Amino acid sequence: MNELYVVSKFGGTSMGDVECMxxxxxxxxxxKSILVVVSATSGTTNELIELSKxxxxxxxxNALLIITKIKVKHLKMARELEMNPEKMENLHQLFEELESxxxxxxxxxxxxxxxxxxxxxxxxxxxxxxxxxxxxxxFKRANSEYKAQxxxxxxxxxxxxxxxxxxxxxxxxxxxxxxxLSGIKHTNTVYVTQGFIGKTKLGMTTTLGRGGSDYSAAILxxxxxxxxxxxxxxxxxxxxxxxxxVSSARxxxxxxxxxxxxxATFGAKILHPATLLPAIRSDIPVFVGxxxxxxxxxTWVKKDVEDAPLVRAMALRKKQILVTLSTPEMLYxxxxxxxxxxxxxxxKVSIDAITTxxxxxxxxxxxxxxxxxxxxxxxxxxxxxxxxxxxxxISLIGNNINHTPGLAKKIFETIPDINVRMICLGASxxxxxxxxxxxxxxxxxxxxxxxxxxxxx
Ligand code: ASP
Ligand code: MG
Numbered sequence: 001m002n003e004l005y006v007v008s009k010f011g012g013t014s015m016g017d018v019e020c021m022x023x024x025x026x027x028x029x030x031x032k033s034i035l036v037v038v039s040a041t042s043g044t045t046n047e048l049i050e051l052s053k054x055x056x057x058x059x060x061x062n063a064l065l066i067i068t069k070i071k072v073k074h075l076k077m078a079r080e081l082e083m084n085p086e087k088m089e090n091l092h093q094l095f096e097e098l099e100s101x102x103x104x105x106x107x108x109x110x111x112x113x114x115x116x117x118x119x120x121x122x123x124x125x126x127x128x129x130x131x132x133x134x135x136x137x138x139f140k141r142a143n144s145e146y147k148a149q150x151x152x153x154x155x156x157x158x159x160x161x162x163x164x165x166x167x168x169x170x171x172x173x174x175x176x177x178x179x180x181l182s183g184i185k186h187t188n189t190v191y192v193t194q195g196f197i198g199k200t201k202l203g204m205t206t207t208l209g210r211g212g213s214d215y216s217a218a219i220l221x222x223x224x225x226x227x228x229x230x231x232x233x234x235x236x237x238x239x240x241x242x243x244x245x246v247s248s249a250r251x252x253x254x255x256x257x258x259x260x261x262x263x264a265t266f267g268a269k270i271l272h273p274a275t276l277l278p279a280i281r282s283d284i285p286v287f288v289g290x291x292x293x294x295x296x297x298x299t300w301v302k303k304d305v306e307d308a309p310l311v312r313a314m315a316l317r318k319k320q321i322l323v324t325l326s327t328p329e330m331l332y333x334x335x336x337x338x339x340x341x342x343x344x345x346x347x348k349v350s351i352d353a354i355t356t357x358x359x360x361x362x363x364x365x366x367x368x369x370x371x372x373x374x375x376x377x378x379x380x381x382x383x384x385x386x387x388x389x390x391x392x393x394i395s396l397i398g399n400n401i402n403h404t405p406g407l408a409k410k411i412f413e414t415i416p417d418i419n420v421r422m423i424c425l426g427a428s429x430x431x432x433x434x435x436x437x438x439x440x441x442x443x444x445x446x447x448x449x450x451x452x453x454x455x456x457x
Contacts, residue, residue: 009217040123124194237299392441
């Protein structure tokens with residue numbers, strides 16, 4: 001039997017069509033995964049959201065159009081997989097459930113978050129049935145001793161009742177994993193289950209929030225005490241920077257969880273490490289790779305890494321603004337920062353980087369924040385507010401950044417001709433960031449990549 005217990009998660013594009021599913025199933029076979037967590041087929045969650053809105057607000061015919069579209073897409077896949085009538089029945093039941101729920105929403109003209117979660121669950125429930133079939137085909141063709149078995153994630157992944165962003169109840173999940181999946185490491189059964197969805201203790205269907213399948217996979221990997229979590233997507237791991245900006249960008253072999261968190265916050269789109277938290281806290285290394293080109297390798301995200309370079313990656317975040325607040329009253333006083341943070345807290349706006357002097361404070365924010373006029377008005381109630389727009393936030397991610405002599409010199413020597421608006425260094429060992437005019441962002445990141453990463457082998 002296996003010695004390494006692997007949980008593999010496949011995103012929506014890896015479920016995109018039958019070809020994608022069969023390719024993903026080959027990966028399961030090769031990796032000897034014991035539990036597979038899947039997303040809805042690509043685009044389906046968005047279609048289900050649209051369906052819920054149309055059912056609530058538009059005509060029933062329009063709702064039926066979307067239901068038909070979803071049906072046609074999944075039935076085509078089922079036919080291509082040559083599913084037998086008995087297994088097709090699972091899909092038909094889900095289509096019926098979808099139609100009844102949409103009808104209910106339409107009649108009541110009311111789509112609560114609770115109803116929405118049940119509607120959204122259909123996406124992952126459909127794809128997981130199809131993928132179970134794809135996996136059975138691949139096992140059979142390979143004469144494998146393994147069998148694919150569909151599992152309802154809601155029997156295990158128990159959450160609270162914050163619909164649309166439910167939180168997992170870790171100890172209950174652990175108990176259910178022990179109860180229901182105790183044999184998982186000792187049988188030939190490979191379970192296929194849904195990402196993104198869960199159930200309350202009272203049996204109501206919940207979801208963990210958009211993109212929640214990575215989180216589900218990490219929760220389940222922790223629940224069954226797996227040794228490896230694999231996240232299969234459509235890019236081969238995390239890159240040193242955005243390859244669309246810098247042509248010499250390349251895949252990072254390994255990155256610590258803390259670095260990956262800084263990188264995600266400051267620009268990289270591929271995965272949000274917060275979703276990996278259950279795996280990281282249980283010390284389960286996470287591999288991120290492409291199901292389309294598994295041979296390209298990928299990135300390991302781990303709690304502790306062997307190699308800790310000064311600069312591992314860099315990110316560019318556009319559409320940033322710099323808000324500077326000043327008041328002479330801050331001199332020899334206290335509570336100014338408290339007042340500022342309270343306003344941001346009241347408006348639930350997250351601040352990215354911050355620097356302060358005696359009488360002023362500068363904060364970087366996404367420019368979409370400016371739509372919130374009340375936030376600015378509330379700040380103006382106690383300080384002069386200046387807003388600079390069209391900026392880009394550049395961040396270097398690595399290790400020991402705040403204890404390395406000469407790093408800032410090297411950075412700024414690379415860009416002697418460029419005006420730097422704000423520098424943030426000191427808070428993190430893993431991050432150095434500053435702002436430049438947005439139109440210069442690409443030039444800056446190219447030069448820095450060349451200096452710090454480009455010429456390494
Ligand atoms: N299907 C869900 C979404 O699109 C969850 C996921 O794919 O992770 O948000
Ligand atoms: Mg996804």
